[in-house]
Structures are given as structure tokens and as C-alpha cells.
Amino acid sequence: MSKTEVVVYANQDLLAAAAAARLVTRLVDVQAAKGSASLVLTGGGTGIAVLSELRASSARDAIDWSRLDIYWGDERFVPADSDERNEKQAREALLDHVPLDPARIHAMAPSDGKFGSDVDAAAADYASVLASQAGPEDHGDVPSFDIMLLGLGGEGHTASVFPESPAVYENERSVVAVRNCPKPPPTRISLTLPAIRRARDVWLMTAGEAKADAVALALSGAGEVQLPVAGARGHRRTLWLLDRTAAGKLTKVYQPPTA
């Protein structure tokens, strides 16, 4: 039975630093247990800030970078060298500064890659990459990711799955193309909620008052069609890492000690 935990930090900087520290601990434990680990990255300010904090951490090299598989939960369908690309931001924040095995960095295709402007082909290709990485123990065509990092929007999107969008109704495919996305840029590639739920741990990381309603609704049982982040659950654990403002509308159960 999956469990949900909520941890509230005083501010966004502390949230990012603490999430990075948690990543070191969890990835080291997973690698000690099974030799390798898999981490799914997210775009967005908080997600990239966590990677920057991980790069700066004095404990970061306790992780065996050569045995870490990197994936993305979503990607903006833009040219490879665009500053809007999640992969480029992640490389600048962390990936290009640690000794990862390049063959274990599984990026989604850019709009100037081998599929050109065909975002559907690029999404289908990533689905096949996931299928190729899944093993018999995964019982399907998506790996059981050890940790999936996700952000969320004020209206409840996560990855690039937006409320009432075609992606939120997708129950067959693991990866879809997203068009006319309310958050620019408009064309993206995203894991679907069923694929997100293949993760052992889902870590939802967000800060700011603008997210408080979505956080409170998601933690009080909102439906995933209207609030996709409510459907982002790990099959082992769902961990919400928040700053005080994003947690501002939660019940007292989740409020940090007043001291």
C-alpha cells in the first residue's frame, strides 16, 4: 500500500537544498540494495533548483553516477540548444558536471532531432525507449523508476499533463505528444499518469502561494482529470516537498510545528 508524506520547509531555497540531500540518501540506498538506480527529472524552477543544489552538495559523489539512469517526465519540443529545453537546463545545472554514463541519459528528442517536427514520432520513440529499459520485474513497458521528480502548476498540471487535456485521459500509451499547452512552449512530450504511477517513489516538489490551492485540493482527494497532479502517485511512496506558502492551505495535519 502506497503511503503519502508531506514535508514543509521554511522557504524555496531550503526546500531545494533538502530535496537534494534526500536524493543523495535515497539514491545511495537504492544503489546499495540493487546496484543501480533510476531517476526521472522534471522541468520548472523548483526541479532545476534541486539539480543545482545536488551539484553543489559535498555529499553528491556518494552517488555512483556511472550506475544511474536518467529519464525525463516531460520535455519541451524545441531545438536541442534552446534555453527552454529541460534537458539543456538539467545538463547545465548538474548532468554535465558529474560522471554519468552517457548511454544512461535517456533524453526525449528535440524538435531539430531525428524526427524533425514530428512530435508524435518523438513521443512514440520515447515510449519505445522506456519499453526497452523495462525488465521482466517491471510487468509492463515502463521501468519501475526509483524516484520520479515532479513539479506542479497552480491549476494542477504535472509534467505536461494539464487539466481536461487529451493527455489526462490517456490510459494506454506511456508517452504522448502535447499540443496547445497552456504553459509555453506550446508543444511538448510527456509521460502519462499511468506511466508516472509506475514509479516507486513520486516526489512532488513545489513552492509559492500560487500553488497552495492545487496542493490542498490534491491532498484532499480531488480527481485527476480536473487536477492531474492528484493522479501522480508512486506505488511505494508519494512525497510532497513544499515550502510554507505552497502548504499554506493544508489542514493542520500537515502544518509544521509553530515553533
Ligand SMILES: O=C(O)[C@H](O)[C@@H](O)[C@H](O)[C@H](O)COP(=O)(O)O
Ligand atoms: O516542463 C515543465 O514546465 C515542467 O515539467 C512543469 O511540469 C513544471 O514542473 C511545473 O510547471 C512547475 O514549474 P515551476 O517549478 O517553475 O513552478
